[in-house]
Amino acid sequence: MKIKLRSLLQIKLNSQTSKIILSLLLICLSVRLLPYFAPIRTADIVQNQLAMQFSDRNGLPLGTLLTRDQEHTAVVPLNQVSPQFIQAILAAEDGSFYQHGALDIKAIIRAIKEAIHAKRIVSGASTITMQLARMLNPVPRNLLGKVQEIWLSWRLTAGMNKDEILAAYINRLPMGGNIYGVEAAARTYFSIPASDLNLAQASLLAAIPNNPTYFNPYEHWERLKQRQQYVLNRMVMDGYINQAIAEQISTEKVVFQSHQKGIIAAPHFLFWLANQISSTKEQSLIRTTINRPLQQFVETQVQQVIASVAANNVHDAAALVIDNHTGEVLAYVGSPDYFNEAKLGRNDGVQALRQPGSTLKPFVYELALEKGVIRPNTILADVPAHYAIPGAQLYSPTDYTETFLGPVRVRVALANSLNVPAVRVLEKVGVQTFLERLHQLGFTHLNQTPEYYGLGLTLGSGEVNLWELARAYVTMARQGEATPLLTTLSDSSKENCYRRYTQINEAVRWAGSPTCSNCRADKSICGSLFSNRTTWQLITDMLSDSHARATAFGVDSVLNLPFPAAVKTGTSSNFRDTWTVGFTTDYTVATWVGNFNGEPMRQVSGVTGAAPLWNRIMLHLHEHQEPAAFPSPENLVQLPICAISGLQPTPDCTSVVQEYFYPEDKIAYANQHDFKLPSEYDDWLAKQPQSNLVFSNLRIVSPHNGDLFLLYPGEEGQQKLELKLARTKSQPVEWWLNNEKLATQSANSLFWHLRPGSWTLEARSGQMSDKVNFQVKVATLKPTRRGFSL
Incomplete structure (x- = not known):
């Protein structure tokens, strides 16, 4: 009886277990089939932001492989990639790629065993499909992220074949810095298409994606060579090459192009322009307005000018050259060295906002x-x-x-x-x-x-x-x-x-x-x-008048060119920015000199900072042909004026210049002779030496007409008032106060002890005179209670 019950119980348990197993199998099957209801196809992950190739106005190359998001990316079909690279990347990243599905179960089991034995993660088990999934949708490195990565890998497998997955993968490989994809890497590092890569080049490039920063070819060459040896060994194990070839390739010398080789000139301009061009319009070659020889000249001048003022704590500069006739940008320099990250070289001084x-x-x-x-x-x-x-x-x-x-x-x-x-x-x-x-x-x-x-x-x-x-x-x-x-x-x-x-x-x-x-x-x-x-x-006309700006800049400054040019300088507060912008009839040149980090410069202004750079560029632009003269202002006439009054000169005027007039102002010009500076000049006049004054009348500048002075009780005879005038001629002056003569002297000032009353002060010199009225009163002090103060 007991045996029978035990048998029945065992049968029942086996039945329940079978149901559980069957249910789990059905769930797993359903989960595994779900990706086929939401497959990802090649068209769904097409790369729209492809590399662009730029040339200057005459077809000379400026740079290639530049995208709107500032990444070097180029997309090529699988049949246009060197077989050596395909073999190298498969050996390095997923040797059995064509034999397994989205996941490599054997690799997962191996990785788990190694981790248990070493009590740490020794190797990963990510397939190329899983790596592509991470490229398409970066997720956190945790359990939830891994589940998302597997789900996306299944969807990729459901919608794409192996060749399509591999093509999408190698066109997105991180190859160091802002370089993505094997085509971009081949062109940037070796100036060849991916189809021309030899085994030595291919094995080096296949070594980079494992850790692009750690294996940076410009900074960590020895590390990259060690990783290349690993790639070659894997290729031997997978049967792509033999050991002899691996040893030969590992010793072969491979030359990487200069870091700047991908961009020949105008890097700031290319990156900026790439962001302006519509992403919906694919162009393999974009012909820009830049003149490459001029661009390279300006780049050199920026570097030289900055080097000449580096002792004044000046490190950065920018310049822009424009054709006035067409509005075309001929040169665009954003910093002295785009590739110098330590000096913030990628900052674009042309687009940076600064005080002008x-x-x-x-x-x-x-x-x-x-x-x-x-x-x-x-x-x-x-x-x-x-x-x-x-x-x-x-x-x-x-x-x-x-x-x-x-x-x-x-x-x-x-x-x-x-x-x-x-x-x-x-x-x-x-x-x-x-x-x-x-x-x-x-x-x-x-x-x-x-x-x-x-x-x-x-x-x-x-x-x-x-x-x-x-x-x-x-x-x-x-x-x-x-x-x-x-x-x-x-x-x-x-x-x-x-x-x-x-x-x-x-x-x-x-x-x-x-x-x-x-x-x-x-x-x-x-x-x-x-x-x-x-x-x-x-x-x-005013900005091109070298005589007019001589007071501030001198007659021989860098703003004066051997041909007509209008120019204006600028210096921001605390000497953080200096500017010079000017033009001829043909070109406009704008320059900025300062520091990207906002530090003030030492003893540098617009004329000493940005102007020398402006001067060099302008002279170069007009080296072979001088520009035409600026047209005279239309419908205006030039007439002589007194520089101090702006009116028709009088015999007493010591500085006569020519100035433009509107025709309707000629009548007023002919009828205006008397001129007297408004009262807003009095304080200024009181501080000027006699030789600086250029007007025909005598002028009392202290006291002012209508002034009231307070005389404190008990200080009569102690407080003094300076009587001061401004005049042109050095003739004796008679001072009169309430019609009583005070003194006759050649000096422009006289001190008088304050006395209460209403006073009329008059100064006389030859035929000239001036008169003002003022008052002096005794101040009334209010009594205060003891212990309090006002």
Whole structure:
């Protein structure tokens, strides 16, 4: 009876076990079949971001294998890859790839046994399919990640055959740095296609993907050679080669090309351009506007100029050269050495946002002339000025020299980059109006409110990049006609676009037309026209006037070229950035010198930092042919003026210059003779030596008319007031106070002891005189309670 019950129980248990096993088998089968309901096919993982090959405007190569995501990637079919490389990569990564499925069960069992025996992970069991899965979808190295990796591997196997999986794998192999795929590696390291790889080259390349950083051929050659030996040994074991060949190949000398070989010139430009080109448009060769000989010249000059000022803590520079006639970018240098990672060489100084210093001043003056806020002969006050800023201290702009020139012409103020006159002009124009104009010129990064920038906008309180600056100066060079900066010649519609919009009448603004939408360029300013050509011509005339800028830069500075050139420098606060942007009728050159890490330079300004680089490039551009002269401002006449008044010269005027006038201003010019500096000059005049004054009248500058002075009780006869005047001629002066003569002297000042009363002070010298009224009162001090103080 007991035996029978035991038999029945055993039968029942066997039945339950069978059901469990069957259920598990069904579950496993279902799981294994699921990938076939969601297969991944070749078309699903096609690589769209393929390598691009760039040439300069004349067909000279600039660089290859560059993609939009800044990775060197090239895709080739399996039959265009050297058989030696296919054998080497199979031997190194998955010797039985064609014999197993998505997973290699034997390899998994072997890896587990080795791990148990050594009590650590000795070898992996990832197949090529599993590695491809990780490339397509990187996951964490944990249990969940491994499950996801296996699932994706099954889906790949369900939708692709072995050759398709292997092709997808070798086209994605990490080959060091930003190089991906065997084709990219072959071209970058050896300048040959993957189909031409020999066994020595192939075995070295097959050694890299295991750990691209650790086996970097430029930095860890010995490590790479050891890994190559491993690959060759595996090829011997798998029967691809014999031991003799392996030993021969391991000693064969293989030369890797220079690290920069993949990019011959203009690396910053190529990486930037690759990100601009639509990913939907595949191009095997992209013909750019770059002139390679010029590009390489500029690259060399950037390096040399930086080396010459390195002692002043200057390490970085950038430059841009543009053809004014077409808007084509001819040279684009983002740093002294793109490949020097230790010095932040990959930073692109052309696109980096920095404070532009005074390089925006020409645009506020042009706008002020256009709106009639100033005239060419306007006199501006370069004297101390103070502006109230809400929630902050007074804003008191000063110049680099911390000196003031007093009355200056617009031409002199702009050419010498004087800060106070520029701020005064911006105050008249309005910050919001100026900001709108800068937006029209293409300064898209100035996206804060007018209140944020304030009056400091004209001195560089915002942030722009060299690209925007160059584009705006090209507009100036084209006399107010804006054009997008062109970078490629591969699309003929672009040249047609340029021809179309340059034929449009100047008086018509037509930004955003259908033709412009076909240009791969800056559509925001495509075809914009600033109608007043005369004001742009005036600004160009002022910026090209070497005599006008002599006060600040001297007559022989690097800004003076042997041919007509308009130029403006800029220096940001704390000497962190120096700029020089200028143009001839043919070319615009924009340069920046500074430090990417933001450190200030020592004793370096725009004229000593960026200007020498600008000078070298300009001289090179016009080495064989000088540019045409700038056109004179249209419909204007030149008349002599007194430099201090801006009016028709009088016999007493000691400095007469020529300046442009609008025809409607000629009548006022002929009828204005008397000139007296406004009261805002008094404090400045009081500090000037006699020889610096250039006006015909006598001027009492201290005290001011209407001043009130307080005399403290008990200090009568002790407090003194300086009576001071400004004048041109060194003649004796009689001082009169309430019609009583105080003194006669040649000096410009006299001290007088304060006495209560109302006083009329008069100064007389020959036929000239000046008179002011002021008061002196005894101060009334309120009594205070003991223990308290005011």
